[in-house]
Amino acid sequence: MKSIIGSWFFWALLSAAFAALTAIFAKVGIENVNSDFATLVRTIVILATAGAIVWATGHWQDPSGVSGKTWVFLVLSGAATGASWICYFRALKLGEAARVAPIDKLSVVFVSLFAVMFLGERLALPNWLGVVMIACGAVLIAYRA
Template identity: 35%
Template sequence: MERWIIYAFVSMAFAGFTSVIAKLGLAGISGDLGLTVRTCFVFVFMLCFASLTVPLQDLQLLTWRNVIWLGASAVTTTASWIFYYKAIKAGNVSTVALIDKGSVVIALALSYWILHEAITLPKMLGGLLIVTGLLVISRG
């Protein structure tokens, strides 16, 4: 199995824990405050991670194009997190997390349209199953 696939599964596992742990952390406070505190921790942890793993000479590789696209990604991540935390504060984590995974379908469509990645039959069927699951969840 390729390393990136292992990384994706590890990411999936941590993301699953993240939602449940976040819901516990939101007890008695607003989702906005909880997200702010969490994001401060993420910032510190990422600085520590980068200081241990990113060679200083790599900073020379950073272009304005990188900064602009990563900044745009930060804007969409921020919007996603704001609404995700509002949703898990008010709703069931199990339902919110499943609906949130509908982002896979959006990523599939955008990767085809913008990045010109191939949409294979397995990807198309997987996306269709996700949409079907979203319809089932939203009606129940």
Template identity: 40%
Template sequence: MWKLYALLSALFAALTAILAKIGIKGVDSNLATAIRTTVIIVLSWGIVFTIGAHHGIRALTRHNWTFLILSGLATGLSWLFYYKAIAEGDVSRVAPIDKSSIALTLILSYIILGEKFTPQTLLAGGLIVAGTFLMLWK
């Protein structure tokens, strides 16, 4: 099932870029990010309360809180920079650079999480990086 979720994530990430580029025209990128974030907060908490997951808040440890907050800060900074980039550049050029985070994630998952590289992940990561540079080549 995780593969379906990953494909849906990719689809909605692509739509995010296109819809944001249309919606950000003439709007400060930080304001646009704040509006987007507000929508995400309402949607996320709506789902949490609808499915009853809010009862799990008490079970969160200090470790959970620390890393979820750090992840949230990283996400917020990513969105702020992403919106600034698409406000100033072409989505078709910004998106590949943004998606090069896949290669960075592979490296960090190896260093921080101890996940192993396979020949497939090395090749895929290399192709992603090569594709990013190819997209940027004028």
């Protein structure tokens, strides 16, 4: 049996916890600064942290050994991440964290749709039901009565 640290679920759960902390820390952190500047600071910290992890774990790879297709999609992923962060921090600057974060998590719905449309992945009826429930839940959490 796989150890818990080797499971995708463990790392996905940690990702969710850190994403939640991101919203809380960011909401406090952007109080008196421009949201784009805050995103730049966050990006620098992420770059330094990722660099330290790659160095400490010995996972550096020779960039010339990476295929052109991989580079294109990593760059596109980075651009999408940057755009997402810019939009997320701007939304946090303008709105409440408890309402912004659930709408941001509609990305789960979009990933499901895009994975089916572009990656050929298949979702069963219970999976689609979950996608609909996530969408409805995000809207309900963000709704202001």
